[in-house]
Amino acid sequence: MLFDEYNPLDNKMYKVLDHNGKLVKESDYPDLSDDELLYLFKTMLYERTIDEKALSYQRQGRMLTYAPNIGQEAAQIGSAYAIKKDDWLVPAFRELGAWLIKGVPLKNIYLYWYGNEWGSHFPDGVKMLPVSVPIASQLQHATGIGMANNIKGEKNVVMTYVGDGGTSHGDFHEALNFASVFNAPVIFIIQNNQYAISTPRKVQTKSKNLAMKSIAYGMPGILVDGNDLFAMYNASKAAVERARNGEGPTLIEAYTYRLGAHTTSDDPTKYREDKEVEEWKKKDPILRFELFLKSKGLIDDEWIEKTKAELEKDVTTTFEEIEGKSDTEIDDIFKFTYEKMTPQLEEQLFEYKAFLEGGKK
Amino acid sequence: MLFDEYNPLDNKMYKVLDHNGKLVKESDYPDLSDDELLYLFKTMLYERTIDEKALSYQRQGRMLTYAPNIGQEAAQIGSAYAIKKDDWLVPAFRELGAWLIKGVPLKNIYLYWYGNEWGSHFPDGVKMLPVSVPIASQLQHATGIGMANNIKGEKNVVMTYVGDGGTSHGDFHEALNFASVFNAPVIFIIQNNQYAISTPRKVQTKSKNLAMKSIAYGMPGILVDGNDLFAMYNASKAAVERARNGEGPTLIEAYTYRLGAHTTSDDPTKYREDKEVEEWKKKDPILRFELFLKSKGLIDDEWIEKTKAELEKDVTTTFEEIEGKSDTEIDDIFKFTYEKMTPQLEEQLFEYKAFLEGGKK
Amino acid sequence: MPNTLNMVQAINQALMEEMEIDETIVVYGEDVGVEGGVFRVTQDLQKKFGEKRVFDTPLAESAIVGSAVGMAVNGLRPIVEMQFSGFSYPAFNQIISHVARMRNRSRGKYYLPMVIRAPYGGGIRALEHHSESTEALYAHIPGLKVVIPSTPYDAKGLLISAIRDNDPVLFWEPKRIYRAFKQEVPEGPYEIPIGKAKIIESGEDITVVSWGAMVRDVQKAMDIVKKKDISVELIDLRTIAPMDRESFVESVKKTGRILVVHEAPKTLGVGAEIISIVNEKAFLYLEAPPTRLTGFDTTFPLPRGEQHYIPTPERIAKTIEDVVRY
Amino acid sequence: MPNTLNMVQAINQALMEEMEIDETIVVYGEDVGVEGGVFRVTQDLQKKFGEKRVFDTPLAESAIVGSAVGMAVNGLRPIVEMQFSGFSYPAFNQIISHVARMRNRSRGKYYLPMVIRAPYGGGIRALEHHSESTEALYAHIPGLKVVIPSTPYDAKGLLISAIRDNDPVLFWEPKRIYRAFKQEVPEGPYEIPIGKAKIIESGEDITVVSWGAMVRDVQKAMDIVKKKDISVELIDLRTIAPMDRESFVESVKKTGRILVVHEAPKTLGVGAEIISIVNEKAFLYLEAPPTRLTGFDTTFPLPRGEQHYIPTPERIAKTIEDVVRY
Numbered sequence A, B: 001m002l003f004d005e006y007n008p009l010d011n012k013m014y015k016v017l018d019h020n021g022k023l024v025k026e027s028d029y030p031d032l033s034d035d036e037l038l039y040l041f042k043t044m045l046y047e048r049t050i051d052e053k054a055l056s057y058q059r060q061g062r063m064l065t066y067a068p069n070i071g072q073e074a075a076q077i078g079s080a081y082a083i084k085k086d087d088w089l090v091p092a093f094r095e096l097g098a099w100l101i102k103g104v105p106l107k108n109i110y111l112y113w114y115g116n117e118w119g120s121h122f123p124d125g126v127k128m129l130p131v132s133v134p135i136a137s138q139l140q141h142a143t144g145i146g147m148a149n150n151i152k153g154e155k156n157v158v159m160t161y162v163g164d165g166g167t168s169h170g171d172f173h174e175a176l177n178f179a180s181v182f183n184a185p186v187i188f189i190i191q192n193n194q195y196a197i198s199t200p201r202k203v204q205t206k207s208k209n210l211a212m213k214s215i216a217y218g219m220p221g222i223l224v225d226g227n228d229l230f231a232m233y234n235a236s237k238a239a240v241e242r243a244r245n246g247e248g249p250t251l252i253e254a255y256t257y258r259l260g261a262h263t264t265s266d267d268p269t270k271y272r273e274d275k276e277v278e279e280w281k282k283k284d285p286i287l288r289f290e291l292f293l294k295s296k297g298l299i300d301d302e303w304i305e306k307t308k309a310e311l312e313k314d315v316t317t318t319f320e321e322i323e324g325k326s327d328t329e330i331d332d333i334f335k336f337t338y339e340k341m342t343p344q345l346e347e348q349l350f351e352y353k354a355f356l357e358g359g360k361k
Numbered sequence C, D: 001m002p003n004t005l006n007m008v009q010a011i012n013q014a015l016m017e018e019m020e021i022d023e024t025i026v027v028y029g030e031d032v033g034v035e036g037g038v039f040r041v042t043q044d045l046q047k048k049f050g051e052k053r054v055f056d057t058p059l060a061e062s063a064i065v066g067s068a069v070g071m072a073v074n075g076l077r078p079i080v081e082m083q084f085s086g087f088s089y090p091a092f093n094q095i096i097s098h099v100a101r102m103r104n105r106s107r108g109k110y111y112l113p114m115v116i117r118a119p120y121g122g123g124i125r126a127l128e129h130h131s132e133s134t135e136a137l138y139a140h141i142p143g144l145k146v147v148i149p150s151t152p153y154d155a156k157g158l159l160i161s162a163i164r165d166n167d168p169v170l171f172w173e174p175k176r177i178y179r180a181f182k183q184e185v186p187e188g189p190y191e192i193p194i195g196k197a198k199i200i201e202s203g204e205d206i207t208v209v210s211w212g213a214m215v216r217d218v219q220k221a222m223d224i225v226k227k228k229d230i231s232v233e234l235i236d237l238r239t240i241a242p243m244d245r246e247s248f249v250e251s252v253k254k255t256g257r258i259l260v261v262h263e264a265p266k267t268l269g270v271g272a273e274i275i276s277i278v279n280e281k282a283f284l285y286l287e288a289p290p291t292r293l294t295g296f297d298t299t300f301p302l303p304r305g306e307q308h309y310i311p312t313p314e315r316i317a318k319t320i321e322d323v324v325r326y
C-alpha cells in the first residue's frame, strides 16, 4: 500500500509530521500509545545528550574519535522501534538511537568509542552485531542473517543501516541483490545525511534519489522524510511486516542531515556552508517531535528540563564508570583470535609478559 | 529518442528483424550499405567457423579450454560495429565477434586460447584490452578509460561487455555508478545469454530485466533482441552517439542465448532441457540474418557455401600456424613482470636455466 | 567392500556425512547446487538435502562470504565455495575485515563456524587466475585457519574437522590431484586435527616440508634421491595456519637440513615463515642453509608455460641433493 | 629560506611539483579534492590544478583502483588514494588480478604507471581497521612495487620515483609519523630510487632492518643500547618489494647478527622473507639466530590496548641486547 503510493520513481517523499510538528497526513497517525511517544522522545533526548557529552569529553581529551548522530535521531529511532526484541539489528557505525532502542547499554557504547573491544560484547539477548567500519560490508551480514532465518524457518527479521556514501559500494549492490533473490527478511535503511565525510550526496550517484535503487533488485523502495519520526516508524513497520510475512526485503531512504561533523576528527566548514546547516537546523527531528508532543499536551518545558537533567546525570555517571578504568587487559588481546589460543599466540603472550616482568625488576 | 521509446521499466524489447528475417520495424532499417551487410554476415560466419573449429580441435586434444560464442554473434558484432577504430573495446571473454570487428587477428585469438600470453599482445592500433577473466572487473577499466578521455578532452568512446551473471557483481555496480557520475563515454553491453555456467538468469536477480538496472545510476538503458543484428547495431550506435556527444554512458541488455556449452569443460545437459535449446536454435542470429540477406537478393546458397569454405580454410591455416609452435619461451615468463627485471627475477631465471642446462649434460 | 575414493569423492563424502548428522550445515556458492560444482565436488548434495540447504547463488563472491558471516552468527554452519581460489579476492574484504575478526571484535560473543572451500593451485592447463597458490595471503591474517590436504583420506578427515571447528577455516583443495589417485577412505566421519602436520616418511639426512599437490612430487623426488642413498624426512604440513612448528623443528634438530617446497611465488611464500621458525627454534642444529624451492616471483603462466613454473620432481631431487651435499 | 617540512607537507609538495611538470598526472579518491584528504595530504591540489585533475569520487575502492587501471592504459598517470590502507581490500581483486598483471598479461603492450597511496600503520589511537600494517600481503604479489618512507625527505623523493615509475607502486605512508617531525626537504623534484634500502647508521655488532614509523623507534632503542656499548647497523628498507637484498646481506656478513623490526603480525610478515634471504645468502656468517620483533599474530587492538602491540624502543633495545649476547 504505502510502497505503491510512494513509488520512488516519482521522487515523492513520505511525511507525516511537518517541520512545525503538525500532522500533515492524519490518516497515517501511527499506532503508538502516549507512553510510547514519551519513551521515544526520551530516547531521542538521551541520544542527543550522549552525543553532546561525548563531544565535550572528546574536546577535553577524555574521549577518542567519536561519530555524532545529531540531526539523525528520528531516522534511527523511528526505524529501530519497528523491530522487536527477537529481531536483529545490523549497524554501520552511526545509529546510536537504534542501538539504544535495541537495548544496548550506554556503557557498552561508550566503552566501544573509548577504545575497548568489550564495548562490542553486548549483553545476552541483545541481537545486534558490533559496529562495522568498512562501509557497506555489514549489509552482507544482514542478508546472511535473513537467509538463515528462511532456512531455519524462523520468523524474526533483520534491520540494517548504511549511509548515502555506502550506496556506491559494491557490497551494497550484492547484499540487496542476494536479499531479494533469496527473499530474505531484511529492511535496508539508508541514512542519507547528505554527506560521506566531505563528499556530497550528488557526487555519489546520479540517480534522482537513493530509494529508487531498489528497482534494480525488484524490491520495493521508499523515500521517507528521515527527520519525521512518524514517517520513519510507519515505513519501517510496513517493511517489517512485509519481511515477516515472507514478502522479502525493502529499501528505505531516510532523507536527513548530519548537523555535526563526520567525526571529531572532521571540520565540516571545509566543505559546506553554514547557511545550509542553519536551514537544516530548523528541521531538527527532536524540535519537531517536541512541538508535536507539546501540542498534544504530553510534555511541557518543565518536563523537558527535568528529563534532560536526569539523562545528563545518567550519561555522566556512565562515562565516569568507564573512564580511566578501561585499559585493555593483555590477555584479552590474545584470547579471542581463535576459540583456543594457538601455541604461537601462547608463546607471544608469554614472551611479552616476561618482557614486562623483566622491566619491573 | 530510442531510449525514451524503449523504457526498460516497460519491459519492451527493441527489435528490427524478426525470426524469419523480416523487417518488423521498417523505420529502423540501419544506415548500412550492402557491402557492409555482407561484411557483417561474413564476420558472423567467420565467428561461427572459428568456434566450431576450436571445439573440434579441443575434442581432438589439440586445443585447451575454449568458450564458444555460438548463438551470440549478432549481439557481439552488431554492437562492436557501432564503434570506430579510434574507440576502445574492453572485453570480458565471450565476445569473439566483437574482437574480430575490432581488428584482432585470429592468430592472436587462437594463440590466447592455445595458452600463450602473446595472444593478448595485439597489433598496434587495435585499441582493445586483453580478456578479463574475473567477472565484471573489466567494467572498471572501461569506465577509467572513458574518464581519461574526458580529462584529456578526447572524443573516442569505450564499448565494454559483461554477462548476465556479471551484473550481480559489486564491480558492475561501481563501474556503472562511476561512469554515470563522471559522465564517462562508455557503452555497457550485457550479453544476457540466460546462463552463468549452470546458473539461470532468474537466479541472478529479481529485476524484471537487466536493462532497468540502469535506473539506479540515472543512466539510460534499453532491452534489445540480442539475436537481431540490426537492433543491436542501432541501439549501440545511438548509445555511441550519446557518449560521443558528451551525454555519458548507456546500458544495453542484449537478450540472447548461449547455444553451446559454457566452455569445453562444461556439460549443459546437466542443467537445462534440450527443448529450450531447440527453441532458441530457431532464433539463431545467423539464420535470421541469412534469410534477410537472401530475401534482399544479396546472397544465395552458393555464395554461402563458397564463403564458408574460404573461411574454414583461413581458420585451419591459422590454427596450424600456431599449433605445436607456441610454447612459452622461458624468458617471457620473467620479462614482463616489471619494466625491468628485478635482481630476484634475474636470479630465479638464471638458476632455472642452469638447472635445465645441468639436466642436459 | 573397501571405500576407494579420489579426492573429489572424499570431499563429497565428508560433506554428505556431515550434512546428514548436522542439519545446521548449509552449502552454497556459484554452480554448487544443480550442477554440483564445476569439479563435481558438491554433486548430488542438492538432490539429497534439498534446495534450502544446498543452493546456487548469484555471481558475487563478497556476498557469498559476507552472507555466510551472517548465517554463522545466526546459528548455521555455512560451507561456501569460491569457484576457484583465484576468485576469492572479491571477497577479500569480507574475509580479512570480518571473517577473521568477528570473534575478537565482539570479545567472543559472536564467532564464525564457517568453511570457505576452493579448488586451488596450478597444473591443470587452465585459463588465467585458475592456477594460483596464494595461501600465504590468508595465512598472514590473524583469526583465519588455512588447511590444504594432500590425499583423499586427509581431505575427508580435515574437512570434517574444519566443519566442526568453531573458527573460520579456509579449505584450499589442490585441484591438480582432485582425481590423480584413489585411496582407501573409511566410511563414516573421522577427524584429522587442524594444526597438526604429518610425517609422511621418516628420514635422516634432510627434512622436506611441503603440502597439497606438491607432496606427491616430493615423493617422486625421494624415489630419485633414494638411489643416491639420501634419506629424506617428508613432512606434509596439512595446515598452513596455525602452523605445526614442532613437526619440522624437531625434524630439523635430527636432520640438520631443511628444504621447503611449494608452488606459490618465493617472496613471502609460506616457505619464508617456515625457515624463520627454524632459525628461531633450531638454529644451532643447522648444518646447511634452510632452502626454498618454489614457484617464481611471477604471475603463473598460461598453459604453454606452466611446465616451467611448478617445481618438478627432478628439480626437487636436485635441490635435495644440493642441500644435503652442502 | 630552508624548506622544513613534515611528511604530510613533503608528500603534498611532491604531488604539487610533479603535477606541475606532468599534466598526465591525475589525483583522485574519497575526499581528496575539496577537503584535501582526511590527513590533508592532497590539500590545495584541487585549487591549483582544477576539478578535472583532482577530484572526489563515490565511495568505492574497487572502482577507484579499477578506473585507474583504465586511465593508466589510456595514457594518464593516476595517483589514487585509499583513505586508509585498511580500506584497500575492497580493491584487492583489482590490485592482484589486474594492477599486478596487466603488463605480463599483454606481454608488455599495456603497462600501468599508477600509484596507490594510503596512510598506513598503527599508533594513532584510531578506530578498527585504521591501524593495520599489511604490506606483506601486497609484497607477496608479483608485479607490484611496495614503498614505505620513514622521513619527509624520503617520502618526497620516493613518491616522485613512484610517480615516474612505469609500473604500479603501492605507496604506504606511515601515518604515525605524518606530523611527528620536520626535516629539511629540498624544493624542486628529486628521486630516491625504488628498490634501494638506506643504511641509516653503520655499526658493528648487529644489523637491524626496519621501515616506516618503526625506524624512529629503532633509533630510540639504539640510544639505549649505545650506553651498553652495542653498535647497531640500522637499515631502512624503504622499498618492501622488490627488496634490496644486498643491503642487509652485506651488513650481516659484517655483523653476523640480524634483527628485523616491524609492526605487522609476525607470521608471514616481511621479517620472514628477510630472514630467509639472509639464510640463503649469508648463512655461514651467522653468529646468532636471525630474529624478528614484530606485532603479535592478533588483530591490531583498539586504542586502549594498542600500546601493547607495536614494539616499543625498550622492547627493541632488549631484543637487540638478547641477540647480541646470544
Ligand SMILES: Cc1ncc(C[n+]2csc(CCOP(=O)(O)OP(=O)(O)O)c2C)c(N)n1
Pocket (backbone or CB within 6 Å): A094, A133, A134, A135, A162, A163, A164, A165, A166, A167, A191, A193, A195, A196, A197, A258, A262, D030, D059, D061, D083, D087, D090
Ligand atoms: C570501505 C571503506 N572505505 C572508506 C572508509 C572511510 N570512511 C569512513 S566513514 C566514510 C564516509 C561514509 O559516508 P556515509 O556512508 O554517507 O555514512 P555517514 O558517515 O554519512 O554516516 C568513509 C569514506 C571506510 N570506513 N570504509
Ligand SMILES: Cc1ncc(C[n+]2csc(CCOP(=O)(O)OP(=O)(O)O)c2C)c(N)n1
Pocket (backbone or CB within 6 Å): B094, B133, B134, B135, B162, B163, B164, B165, B166, B167, B191, B193, B195, B196, B197, B258, B262, C030, C059, C061, C083, C087, C090
Ligand atoms: C569473479 C569471478 N568469479 C567466478 C568466475 C568463474 N566463472 C567464469 S565464467 C562464469 C559465469 C559467467 O556468467 P556470465 O556473466 O553470464 O557470462 P557468460 O559465461 O554467460 O558469457 C563464472 C562463474 C570468474 N571467472 N570470476
Ligand SMILES: [Mg+2]
Pocket (backbone or CB within 6 Å): A163, A164, A165, A191, A192, A193, A194, A195, A196, A197
Ligand atoms: Mg552520509
Ligand SMILES: [Mg+2]
Pocket (backbone or CB within 6 Å): B163, B164, B165, B191, B192, B193, B194, B195, B196, B197
Ligand atoms: Mg551468461
